[in-house]
Amino acid sequence: MAKSNKPIVWGLFAAGGTVSAFVIPALVVVTLLAALGHAPAGLSYQAVHGFASHWLGKLMVFGVMFFSLWGSAHRLRITFYDFGVRADGLVATVVYLVAAAGSVATAMYLMQL
Amino acid sequence: MGEEMSRKPYVREVPKHTWFFRHPRYMRYMAREITCIFIGAYTLLLVKGLGALAAGQAAYESFLQGLQGTGSVAFHVATLVLAIYHTVTWFNVTPKALPVQIGEEFVPNGVIAGAHYAGWAVISAAVLLAAGVF
Numbered sequence: 506m507a508k509s510n511k512p513i514v515w516g517l518f519a520a521g522g523t524v525s526a527f528v529i530p531a532l533v534v535v536t537l538l539a540a541l542g543h544a545p546a547g548l549s550y551q552a553v554h555g556f557a558s559h560w561l562g563k564l565m566v567f568g569v570m571f572f573s574l575w576g577s578a579h580r581l582r583i584t585f586y587d588f589g590v591r592a593d594g595l596v597a598t599v600v601y602l603v604a605a606a607g608s609v610a611t612a613m614y615l616m617q618l
Numbered sequence: 619m620g621e622e623m624s625r626k627p628y629v630r631e632v633p634k635h636t637w638f639f640r641h642p643r644y645m646r647y648m649a650r651e652i653t654c655i656f657i658g659a660y661t662l663l664l665v666k667g668l669g670a671l672a673a674g675q676a677a678y679e680s681f682l683q684g685l686q687g688t689g690s691v692a693f694h695v696a697t698l699v700l701a702i703y704h705t706v707t708w709f710n711v712t713p714k715a716l717p718v719q720i721g722e723e724f725v726p727n728g729v730i731a732g733a734h735y736a737g738w739a740v741i742s743a744a745v746l747l748a749a750g751v752f
Contacts, residue, residue, distance in 0.1 A: 525701070525704065526709065527741045533701055537691070539682055539685045541686075544682055545750040547749035550675045550679060574661050576654070587648065607661065614669050614672040
């Protein structure tokens with residue numbers, strides 16, 4: 506049987522879709538309030554820094570970012586194809602690179618806290 | 619190979635860029651696909667915010683200030699609508715993607731989807747509570 510990386514990228518897509526389905530809507534509500542100039546108390550530097558400094562907070566932040574990025578990247582690759590862009594190799598390279606860069610940046614920022 | 623098998627193979631024409639206008643079902647499929655553009659962009663925005671947080675209080679507060687504005691509000695509203703659409707459509711297909719069998723019987727679709735909706739409500743309430751929204 507030919508080797509395929511499909512189970513890996515599809516698994517990340519499924520996990521990403523599930524994680525973002527559970528948490529993204531509520532997160533958007535929180536930052537929407539900040540966009541409207543009514544940032545809630547929990548968005549203060551002290552509160553967010555305290556949350557993201559704890560190992561459990563770090564784990565949650567990294568999990569949400571990592572899975573959401575990889576799920577979106579894989580879906581975006583399929584979206585390009587569906588809109589008629591057939592340069593799949595190039596599209597896949599770019600979207601997965603952005604997801605990888607975002608994941609590495611997230612890990613580095615969390616380690617600085 | 620195709621020519622050997624049939625002299626006049628039937629080739630159904632599919633317009634590459636406009637096929638999804640042919641049926642409302644295809645349009646809904648594409649709407650689901652488009653949610654990833656906003657969710658992905660929003661996640662990158664969060665990565666940027668995390669970078670500001672790591673850079674210190676001044677950088678973080680200027681990031682929060684930078685979130686204000688009409689364009690940002692429009693982006694947030696669009697992302698919220700599409701994120702909710704993603705969540706609803708995702709949970710509605712979960713029973714098909716992850717059928718659960720107990721003994722001879724399959725757990726009804728409504729129970730699996732319902733459990734996910736309940737989890738969504740709990741997690742959303744926890745996030746809003748932690749953020750001090752209420």
